[in-house]
Amino acid sequence: MPPVYEPLEDVHIIRETADRIRKDSIWMSTRAGTGHLGPALSLAEILAVLYKGIMRYDPQNPGWPKRDRFILSKGHGCLALYSILSQAGFFERKLLEEFCSKYDTMLPGHPEMKLPGVEANTGSLGHGIALGMGMALAARIDGRDSRVFVVTGDGELQEGSNWEAAMTAAHHRLDNLIVIVDRNKLQLGDFTENISQLEPLADKWKSFGWGVRVVDGHNIEELLSTFKQVPFVCGKPSAVIASTIKGKGLKAAENKIEWHYKVLTRQQYEELKNELSLEELGHE
Template sequence: MNLTEDKIGAIMKAAERIRKDCIWMSTRAGTGHLGPALSIADILATLYIGVMKVDPKNPKWPDRDRLILSKGHGCLALYSILSQVGFFDRKYLGDFCTKCDTLLPGHPELKLPGVEANTGSLGHGIAIGMGMALAAKLDGKQYRVFVVTGDGELQEGSNWEAAMAAAHHKLDNLVVIVDRNRLQLGDLTENISKLEPLEEKWKSFGWRVKSINGHDIKELLSTLNDVPFSIGKPTAIIAHTVKGKGLKIAENKVEWHYKVLTKEQYEELKEELALEELQDE
């Protein structure tokens, strides 16, 4: 088995762990945006296991790559992968939305090691990432900034202001990954406010763009390790995904934007999905 196969296997295992953690954490808490977290499991696993330069023992390492989860409501997945790679003890996953002073609230906050920005109000992540990428250029640093954004979130005009500025400043160290699951809070994105032709929109703003299968680990790994696609241009990757991926009753269902399993449903699916939960300390 070659190194790439080993890497793909490790990423697949991490993504599976993300999905199990998300289901367990949200069921335990009785709350959470489960559908939006499940759709980005493969993306986050690939970034943290196979692409990004980070040091969990030194979360503020100046030369680290940065990840901004602009769609902060998908934080269940972020919490899982941060714990898997060692930013904090996995025992804290059980605190998700169950304590007033939890390090793992319903949207990510800077108080948790590995979180680079508070994100909850949508439409700010690309601008934050653009600022970080520009700072790297000004400081002569080589780190990259990855921003994971929802597709419905792109209906916010602030994203396109940031996109225009990023192209103007030639920020080829900025990579935006669009979680293109085609569903948002209340309906299909195209029924709320049409995004298509999305690839052409990004190109018109001066970005290099590629559309991929957001659940194909090999394609994710190859694409993300190939950025920037052009020197002097920021990169946009449109990752086509399935909302609720891995949980059949939730897949492609708009109502699972903010919905979790009941404890009864969890018990029914526990064996089928080989679900596991962390034991209380």
């Protein structure tokens, strides 16, 4: 069965999708009074481009074997993932009201596979690339042309398991594996370079045997062009280092350490509604 969704090249639609991811993330986190808002806001364009312009999937048949897979290794950024999955049609948008609303919610603070469209439980950092590597290798063994896209946080790269997986993926020449590093340069508590220096990050990935591109993670045209070129090198997995701004789109949160785990108060939300064109889900 062919996928219901076919990739688009309409930059205007993709930009509207990214805007909706931000609005949904702000609204959901304010409603729940919790959530990792800053880490979600830096992902908007990346997810909008992947789900609207690049990936193959069928929201009516989430288990379609030939689908591309997506893993949000930085699971704390799940506000953005929930928004894009709802926009892609994996579930009714009204379900977004349940974010962190009860113990057994379908939309907890880190994604779980009980929600249609979620390929892996994530949140314990450092596992997404290894999971993606396994899926990419399985696709090859099964003779499928499915691709696996993994988004990892830059602070998350301090976990050694990522580099074990990167080395193994290169060894197996998994050019159907694409890792996107959300390089917003911030993590819980400080800037990444003050905690454990990552630079020169592109050179590190190259030395592990990966094809590498460095892009503006908020430039939709550049992201589209870059993802259409994967694999960058035949026989090598691809790494996209996406330079982003943590908290992008919410001025009070941009590049602010404290907004790793901070949300708007209801009063702040009401004050910003007109400026950011925010809408309640039931009043769209």
